[in-house]
Amino acid sequence: MNEEAVKALLGALDRKAIARGVAALTEAERDAWVPVWALLTIGSGGFRYFLDNSQADLADAARRFRHLGLDAAGAACERVASEVFPGGAPADHDERSDLLARVDWSRFGAEEGVLVALTREGLYRAIGDYARRSDGALAWG
Numbered sequence: 001m002n003e004e005a006v007k008a009l010l011g012a013l014d015r016k017a018i019a020r021g022v023a024a025l026t027e028a029e030r031d032a033w034v035p036v037w038a039l040l041t042i043g044s045g046g047f048r049y050f051l052d053n054s055q056a057d058l059a060d061a062a063r064r065f066r067h068l069g070l071d072a073a074g075a076a077c078e079r080v081a082s083e084v085f086p087g088g089a090p091a092d093h094d095e096r097s098d099l100l101a102r103v104d105w106s107r108f109g110a111e112e113g114v115l116v117a118l119t120r121e122g123l124y125r126a127i128g129d130y131a132r133r134s135d136g137a138l139a140w141g
Helices: 004-018 027-050 056-069 071-084 093-101 106-119 119-133
Strands: none
Touching: 004 027, 004 119, 027 056, 027 071, 027 093, 027 106, 027 119, 056 071, 071 106
16 A cells, blocks of 8 residues: 555545544554554654543554554553553543643653654555555555
């Protein structure tokens, strides 16, 4: 799947997620969509910005980066998730916000650097490779 096909696929997944919710995406579709969303969000404001979204699940993003073969990005997300939420992310929004306010985010510069170094083109290439391996579970056009 070339870059244009990946962009078209991601556009369709965006529309589906917006119209019906992320839960409407198949597992293979989430394997493609979640890392793009995570990369764009973390690239825009860091891990704190990503985790301020009460629906954000950094451990899930880590797993999906690994599904795409992006192990360094997965490891970076895993480290942040395990240090910020050692017992798992609190379900309560206020508790989560209080916990996030106490984190020294400067500790995670190297991990953010891993994601910043992952270009959109590199991510699209990984998604294209994943689509080829998916036996039709992730296809567009």
